[in-house]
Every structure is written in structure tokens, then in C-alpha cells.
Amino acid sequence: MRLSFATIFYGFLLSYVIAKEAPADKSLSKAKSMFACRMIVHHTITQCPPGPDHHDCICNDPDAVTTFVACYAFYQKNATEAVEFFSHYCSEFADTTVSMNNVTSAYANYTTTGHFIIDGNQVNFTNIRFNDTNPDYAHALEHSINQFLHNWTDTLYYGNAVLGYWGLVMVIGALVNWLPLMFPQYCKPTGPFANWCRRNIILPATIGKKRMQNYKIWYIIEFYMPSRFESIILLGFCVVVTIILTINMCYSQSDSLIFTDYQAHLRYLANRTGIISTMMLPLVILFAGRNNILQYVTRWNHSVFICFHRYIARMMFIFVLIHGISFAIALGPDYHALMRSPFMIWGTVATVCGGIMIFQGLLYFRRRWYEMFLAIHILMAALFIAGTWRHVVTLGYVWYVYAATGVWVLDRIIRIVRIIAFGFPESDVTLMSNETLKVVIEKPKYWQPTPGGHVFIHFLRPSCFWQSHPFTCASAPGSDDHIVLYCKIKGGVTHGLYQYLMTMPEKTAKIRVGVEGPYGETSGARTSETAVFMAGGNGIPGMYSEAVDLAINSSFESRRIVKLYWVIREYRSLHWFFEELQSLRCLGVETTVFVTQPDNEQDTDDLKARISTIQALKHQELLEKKDATTEFTLEEDYNDFKNKIAFQLSHVNFIEGRPNINQLVQNEIEMANKSVAFVTCGHPAMVDDIRHEVVKSLDKTDGKRVDFYEQLLSWA
Ligand SMILES: Cc1cc2nc3c(=O)[nH]c(=O)nc-3n(C[C@H](O)[C@H](O)[C@H](O)COP(=O)(O)OP(=O)(O)OC[C@H]3O[C@@H](n4cnc5c(N)ncnc54)[C@H](O)[C@@H]3O)c2cc1C
Structure with missing residues (x-):
């Protein structure tokens, strides 16, 4: 009973107060008062016992109305606000129109004549005024609620610690990469300490030699090991999340009014992991984007950010799992009833999609079926965001979902704009030496390739126009108006083009392309x-x-x-x-x-023909x-x-x-x-x-x- 009581009230209060009212401190105090006063009403007014059938009693029963308004005013020290809040609350949640007259007269009744004591379950309105009572019960409740709600709002700071950690990492990245470039004479030390750092921390693979080569365990577990510097950053991330999961999670003695120790811990853990996972979402999306501004800030390439993206996403999913499991256990018998509510269904959808993404994102699948991986990943990510949005929209922290969505949409818009701005020129695609496609593309005047940079190209053919593949681009020799890509024949789109060009005269064809870029940086x-x-x-x-x-x-x-x-x-x-x-x-x-x-x-043969042609031309010249x-x-x-x-x-x-x-x-x-x-x-x-x-x-x-x-x- 205690749990269902708590479940219902926390659900209502947190959704109503925290989501709708900002800033958090103000809403927190309202939520606390609201919850404490409701608990008092249900505890003291016999005709309004706790339970789902009586939660509107507070708005209908005259004794309850008087007690609640009095109690709320006691906490809020503001009678006018108490009256307004109560009236609003009843119309929203109890579907009861409480006239201002009723409330005002209940409050006036209390302030002039109303006195009550708590005597077992009996209420006596004749002896002691509310603020004269020894309000142990109320204060114990408040303490307990404090613990619960502070865990809720403090988590904001813990989540910010995670974001702050990554902010710090970005600052370090920017300093490490920009300073030597801007001030090479001062910031490229060659002393033993600098060399030690670069030899042991910044440059090597984490273990042994392998960094760009993947590791393979059993059949399906393939992965890249980050560089040692990246591993240290990721280790720091693990330390930060471990700390924020363990601090200030203590059980208040007065929690026993609402929870057992075990349930309280489950609740605190569920709330903390749920909130922090939501706060990680914008990072996960930002780091995965091609137009991630942090790439320019730090000069770390997309590949480094994708590595961070993967590990943060995995951590986020672990948090989501802990959140779901601990909440499900804490709900106990209420689990089935609550699972029918839309916010729980959407939360479950998000969790399942997250799980699918983690599994299908394994290197084994990415390697073999990249396009399939990408399509499923995008679909699941969209459902994950939609599910999280619906799950948290009434609970608070939905701004982080807005931020994640905004970052994603912005990246997509920039990508589309870049493709449109390049135009959709016809390129000359030639199969060379039966191993490589040479793609020569006319570029707009303003567009300059980045030396060492790459573009994403769409070959606008019915079989593959939606696919976008990265290839390094360079200026075509002898032409300032063209860029050239050399694409090795592999098993997907490049193989399709290979087959097509094998049927064409001279193994060459004009193919319209969409070009997105340039991306990447010069070393x-x-x-x-x-x-x-x-x-x-x-x-x-x-x-x-x-x-x-x-x-x-x-x-x-x-x-x-x-x-x-x-x-x-x-x-x-x-x-x-x-x-x-x-x-x-x-x-x-x-x-x-x-x-x-x-x-x-x-x-x-092609090379021989080329050599002979050059030779013949030279010979002709000599003749x-x-x-x-x-x-x-x-x-x-x-x-x-x-x-x-x-x-x-x-x-x-x-x-x-x-x-x-x-x-x-x-x-x-x-x-x-x-x-x-x-x-x-x-x-x-x-x-x-x-x-x-x-x-x-x-x-x-x-x-x-x-x-x-x-x-x-x-x-x-
Ligand atoms: C920044 C960058 C620059 C590159 N520059 C060149 C280049 O100049 N010349 C060149 O020949 N190759 C380059 N590649 C590799 C090239 O992108 C892949 O070979 C190409 O996408 C394979 O296409 P496919 O459909 O024929 O291959 P598939 O047979 O379908 O895949 C072969 C492999 O290519 C990778 N791959 C497939 N699609 C993508 C994708 N959309 N994004 C990233 N990786 C993918 C996967 O690892 C896969 O295992 C570059 C890759 C990157 C990330």
C-alpha cells in the first residue's frame, strides 16, 4: 500500500510540478509542500484514506480542504499562492471545480477558528492551530520528501558534471592540437618529459600495436581499441559516472514513512540513472554528426568523435537499463498497472530500441552490412529519441531531448544544404586497371577541397542514390575546376558501378553525383x-x-x-x-x-597502353x-x-x-x-x-x- 501510495503521488506531483513549473527550485518547494500536505490530509482525515480511490478527496471533503489549505499555507508562507495553487490543482487532477469562495472561506475558517490535533486517526479541529502543533510528522515527511526530490534535482548537477567533464576534454583537445599549430616555436617541446608524455600517453595504441586494425574475439566480437589517449579520456568518463552514481544516495531515516530502505535506494538509483541518461543524449547525437562543431574546435576528426559517441552511447544504455530495472523492481505490484500508461510504454520502446542499436552497432555488422546497419541505426535512433521524449515530457528534462533533436536536425539540414550548394554535376566515372574508379567532378567556383580532406558522394543511379560514401578528394591535376576521387572496388556501391562500367565502352560513363563536403582537416x-x-x-x-x-x-x-x-x-x-x-x-x-x-x-594492359601511347607520342616528336x-x-x-x-x-x-x-x-x-x-x-x-x-x-x-x-x- 505504501508503495502504491507513493507511486501515485510522486507520479502526480513530479509530473505536475517539475515539468510544468520552472525554475526547479520554486517548483521543488511547491512539490514538497504539496506532497507533505497531501500525506498529512490522508493520514489525518479518516474519510480521505490513502489510495488511488481517494486522491480527489482532498478537493471535495470540507475537512480535507481546510487541512490542506492550512498546511500548504504553513509551508508556503503565502496564503494567496496556496489558494491559487490548490484551486488549479483540483481542476487539473481531481476534475473538480473548487470555487475560490470555497477555498477562501475554508482558509478563513481555519485562520479564525480552525484548530486541530492529530489523535490517532481522529481529527479534532478545536484545540491547537496547525502551526502550534508539534509537527514532527510533517517535518519528518518533509525531510523524506527533501531527500527524494533533492535526489531528483541534484541529479541535474551530477548530469552537468558529466557534460562538464566532456567540456573539459574538449578544452584539453583544443589546447593539445591548436597550440602546436599556432605557436610551433613554443608549443612543440622536445624535452624528455614531453617525449615521455607523447610516447606513453598521447600517441600509442592502448595496448601493443593495434589501433587501426580491429581485434577479434570468437566470431562476432570485433572491435577497435581506442588510442591510449582516448582510452584515458574514456576511463575518466567511467570514473565520473561511477562517482555520480554513488554520492549522496543515502537513505533518510524518515524515508520509512514512504519507503523501505531498499525501495528508497531503488528509487534514487532509478531517478538518477534515468535523468543522467537523458542528459547524455545530446552528446551522443552531437558526437555522431558530420557537422559537429567540436571537430573544428579540437581538430579531432570524425573518427575520434565516433569513438566517443560509441562509448557514451553504451554508457547511456547501461544507465537506461539500470533505470528501467530498478524502477520496475521498486514498483512491485504497481508495475503492471503503471506499464499501461503511455509514458511507460514509450520509455520501454526507447529502451528496446537502444538495446537493438547497441547490438546491431557491433563492428561485425557494420563491416559486413554497413548500409543495413546505417538504416536500422537511424530508424532505431529516431524511435529512441521519440520514446525518450514521450517518456520524459511530463517528468522534466525534456529540454535535453529537444537539444538532441535540434542537433540532429541541424546536422541533417547542413548536409542537405551542402549537397544542394554543390549542385548535382555530371561526373566522369572510369574503371581503371579493373581495381579503382576514377571519378572526375566539376566543382562550383567557390568550393575548395581541403588537402587531406574528404567528401561524401551519392552516385545518382536508381540502385544506390540514397547511399553516401566517404572518399578523399584532391584537385584534378591540370584543372582548377575539377576534383577527383579514386574509389577502390569493394563489395557494395563500388562493385555495382564496376559491373555497370564493365558494360560501357571504354569502361567509362557519365554519372550525376551529389557531393557533400569538404570534411576533414589537413594534418x-x-x-x-x-x-x-x-x-x-x-x-x-x-x-x-x-x-x-x-x-x-x-x-x-x-x-x-x-x-x-x-x-x-x-x-x-x-x-x-x-x-x-x-x-x-x-x-x-x-x-x-x-x-x-x-x-x-x-x-x-591499361598501363601498358598508356606507356606505349606516351612512348609513341615521344617517338613521333623525335621523328x-x-x-x-x-x-x-x-x-x-x-x-x-x-x-x-x-x-x-x-x-x-x-x-x-x-x-x-x-x-x-x-x-x-x-x-x-x-x-x-x-x-x-x-x-x-x-x-x-x-x-x-x-x-x-x-x-x-x-x-x-x-x-x-x-x-x-x-x-x-
Ligand atoms: C574518411 C574516409 C575517406 C576514405 N577515402 C577513400 C578513398 O579515397 N578511396 C577509397 O577507395 N576508399 C576510401 N574510403 C573507404 C570507402 O569509403 C569505402 O571503401 C567505401 O565506402 C566502400 O563502399 P562499398 O559500398 O563499395 O563497400 P562495401 O563492400 O559495402 O563496404 C566495404 C567496407 O567499407 C566500409 N564502408 C562501407 N560504406 C561506408 C560508409 N558509408 N562510410 C564509411 N565506411 C563505409 C565498411 O568498413 C565496409 O566494411 C574512405 C573512408 C573514409 C571513412
Whole structure:
């Protein structure tokens, strides 16, 4: 009985007072008074016992009206407000129109003649005035209610502690990433302590080498391990939430008037986890967005924020689970009745959707069925927000749901605006070397690609127009009006395009595209004297555009050395990046290409044709100048073909075999003058190797500043 009594009253009071009345302090005092006075009425007026059938008795029974109004005025010290509040309350919840005359005369009756004592269950209005009584019961109640309601409102501060923690993390991120860029001469220390911090905290993978490569346990548990710095941030987050879940959760002795110790704890826990999970929602949505302003503030990329998004979302879901379970236990026999109410149904919908998101968000699913994952994730997220909204709209804290919705809608609007602003140009899509799509797109005049940045592209074909895929973009060589993307053929949209282009003449077609971007940031390599860009496979466009940008924008006095390493499997990959490699000839970028399977002749026809065409043109030129003596013949020998490549790209150093990353990093550090930056994008294993070698080298840098930037972003 106690519980159902408490359930009903807390439900009413909290929904009415806290949700509708702001600010919280004012409503809290009203709620306290309201609840205490109702408890007193039900405790003292025999004809109004506690229970669901009598909650409107307070508005209908004259004794109850008098007692309630008197008590409320006693707490509120404001008779006028008491009268108004009571009248309003009765019309809203008891469906009873209490005339102001009734209330005023009840209050007047009390102030002039009304006296009462509590004698068992009997009320005697003749002896003692309310404020003359020894109001132990009322004060004990107030104390208990205080505990309950303060837990409710204090949770606001605890929730703010969580938000504050992430605010602090953002400030640290901004300082760590912006200061060295803005004041490289002061903020890029090379001393032992700075190197120790970078070697042990900021740069390494959390454990061992693996950061971009995923871990796999059993069949289905695949995951990325955050970097050590990210792990420390996430550990701090866990500490903060542990603290706020444990402090000030004590049981007030007078709680026994309403709850048992066990039920009180369950209630406090349920309320605290429920509120704080709601407060985490805007963070979860903000961090997942592409247009998250914090990316610009901190210079952390989308991939870092997606990592935070995942962990906060998981924590939020754990909170939601604790909230649901503890509340269900605390409700006891009232559970079934309350579960029928819409706010509980929507709360349950949100919880189930959250659970589905956590499960289907596993890397195993993202990897294999990204589009399916994304569609379900968006649908479930929308239902989660709708469910939370309906669940809390009468309980308070709905502003956090508004904020989350606002952030999401704003991100979507910006995305749409960016796509529309780019226009929907027709692009030239060509299948090259049977492994890569070259997509050349005319861009608007105002639109500039970010070196090392990426765009999301929609290929506007019936089979895939809704999909939006990220690809690094670079300016097309020899054209300021075009950008170019190089998309490796995989199993989804790129495979669909591959099949389509195989049926087209010259394996090329015009396809209308929607382009959203640019996103991403240029690395901080521009503050180092030597910049070493290391790309693997299709990671080359970003490294190339950063290297070119740096080479063009470095003054002669800066004596900057720009190096580009590209690791490819077969020679055929040179075909799709040939023009870019040629364009490096005059830029002074020291370029080396490693070919790890140099004898694989598969799909080299396109490259051979290109080499022969160039050769034939050169021959023609020589003939015209009368310098050539022999006829031009197409060479069939593969080694000769490789020699011709080396000849035509004579400014590029070709090395057959895998690079020795350890040696390469050591050599670059040794050769560097004062500072060297390694920037990398490519196969995850290669990126992890380079990071590992750079980190290892940090205790023997000989006073040189060594930086590492990974431009490989991954969230799937
Ligand atoms: C910032 C960024 C820049 C990239 N730049 C390039 C580039 O320049 N050249 C290049 O070849 N590849 C690049 N990629 C990878 C490229 O996005 C995927 O290869 C492409 O989306 C695969 O499309 P699909 O449908 O053919 O592949 P699927 O076979 O469906 O998927 C293959 C893999 O690609 C990933 N993936 C699929 N869809 C997405 C998506 N919408 N967002 C993120 N990852 C996805 C998943 O890990 C999946 O396992 C980049 C990825 C990112 C995150």
C-alpha cells in the first residue's frame, strides 16, 4: 500500500510540478509542500484514506480542504499562492471545480477558528492551530520528501558534471592540437618529459600495436581499441559516472514513512540513472554528426568523435537499463498497472530500441552490412529519441531531448544544404586497371577541397542514390575546376558501378553525383621542417594533395623537405594515379613508390597502353625533329615495360618489395634537421606499424621534434 501510495503521488506531483513549473527550485518547494500536505490530509482525515480511490478527496471533503489549505499555507508562507495553487490543482487532477469562495472561506475558517490535533486517526479541529502543533510528522515527511526530490534535482548537477567533464576534454583537445599549430616555436617541446608524455600517453595504441586494425574475439566480437589517449579520456568518463552514481544516495531515516530502505535506494538509483541518461543524449547525437562543431574546435576528426559517441552511447544504455530495472523492481505490484500508461510504454520502446542499436552497432555488422546497419541505426535512433521524449515530457528534462533533436536536425539540414550548394554535376566515372574508379567532378567556383580532406558522394543511379560514401578528394591535376576521387572496388556501391562500367565502352560513363563536403582537416605537418607522407594503396589521394599543397605553399627560406612514399601491390595501380605522379616532377616532392608484388602482370594492359601511347607520342616528336632513326615498336617484354615506367617517371624512385618501416622511420629522423612529421593513410596494418615505430623512436630523437599524424579515418 505504501508503495502504491507513493507511486501515485510522486507520479502526480513530479509530473505536475517539475515539468510544468520552472525554475526547479520554486517548483521543488511547491512539490514538497504539496506532497507533505497531501500525506498529512490522508493520514489525518479518516474519510480521505490513502489510495488511488481517494486522491480527489482532498478537493471535495470540507475537512480535507481546510487541512490542506492550512498546511500548504504553513509551508508556503503565502496564503494567496496556496489558494491559487490548490484551486488549479483540483481542476487539473481531481476534475473538480473548487470555487475560490470555497477555498477562501475554508482558509478563513481555519485562520479564525480552525484548530486541530492529530489523535490517532481522529481529527479534532478545536484545540491547537496547525502551526502550534508539534509537527514532527510533517517535518519528518518533509525531510523524506527533501531527500527524494533533492535526489531528483541534484541529479541535474551530477548530469552537468558529466557534460562538464566532456567540456573539459574538449578544452584539453583544443589546447593539445591548436597550440602546436599556432605557436610551433613554443608549443612543440622536445624535452624528455614531453617525449615521455607523447610516447606513453598521447600517441600509442592502448595496448601493443593495434589501433587501426580491429581485434577479434570468437566470431562476432570485433572491435577497435581506442588510442591510449582516448582510452584515458574514456576511463575518466567511467570514473565520473561511477562517482555520480554513488554520492549522496543515502537513505533518510524518515524515508520509512514512504519507503523501505531498499525501495528508497531503488528509487534514487532509478531517478538518477534515468535523468543522467537523458542528459547524455545530446552528446551522443552531437558526437555522431558530420557537422559537429567540436571537430573544428579540437581538430579531432570524425573518427575520434565516433569513438566517443560509441562509448557514451553504451554508457547511456547501461544507465537506461539500470533505470528501467530498478524502477520496475521498486514498483512491485504497481508495475503492471503503471506499464499501461503511455509514458511507460514509450520509455520501454526507447529502451528496446537502444538495446537493438547497441547490438546491431557491433563492428561485425557494420563491416559486413554497413548500409543495413546505417538504416536500422537511424530508424532505431529516431524511435529512441521519440520514446525518450514521450517518456520524459511530463517528468522534466525534456529540454535535453529537444537539444538532441535540434542537433540532429541541424546536422541533417547542413548536409542537405551542402549537397544542394554543390549542385548535382555530371561526373566522369572510369574503371581503371579493373581495381579503382576514377571519378572526375566539376566543382562550383567557390568550393575548395581541403588537402587531406574528404567528401561524401551519392552516385545518382536508381540502385544506390540514397547511399553516401566517404572518399578523399584532391584537385584534378591540370584543372582548377575539377576534383577527383579514386574509389577502390569493394563489395557494395563500388562493385555495382564496376559491373555497370564493365558494360560501357571504354569502361567509362557519365554519372550525376551529389557531393557533400569538404570534411576533414589537413594534418599539422606544415609546422615541421621535414614532412614525410606515407600512403598505402588507395590512401594516396589525401597524402598526395597534402604533399602538393605543402610543396606549393612552402617558401624557399623555409627549406622544407617534402617526401611522399606510396606502397602499392602491383604496377597496375600506377595507371590510375599516373598524371598525379607526373605532376610531381616540378614540385620538388621526393617521391618513392614501393611495389610489393612487382611480378604480377594481371590487369596491366591499361598501363601498358598508356606507356606505349606516351612512348609513341615521344617517338613521333623525335621523328618530326628528325632525331629518331628507327620505327616505333610496341615492346612485349614485361621488364622492358617496367623500365619504361621508370623512365617516364624518372623523378620517382621505384623500389620493388615491402618497405622496412623501422628503417625508413629511423632514416628519416636521422636525416631530418630539427623536426620531422610522419603523416600516413593506407592499410590499417601499415598505419599501425608507422605509429609504433614513431612512438618507439621518441626516446632517441636527438633533440629533434618527431610528430605523427594518422589521416586514416575509420568508423566501420
Ligand atoms: C574518411 C574516409 C575517406 C576514405 N577515402 C577513400 C578513398 O579515397 N578511396 C577509397 O577507395 N576508399 C576510401 N574510403 C573507404 C570507402 O569509403 C569505402 O571503401 C567505401 O565506402 C566502400 O563502399 P562499398 O559500398 O563499395 O563497400 P562495401 O563492400 O559495402 O563496404 C566495404 C567496407 O567499407 C566500409 N564502408 C562501407 N560504406 C561506408 C560508409 N558509408 N562510410 C564509411 N565506411 C563505409 C565498411 O568498413 C565496409 O566494411 C574512405 C573512408 C573514409 C571513412
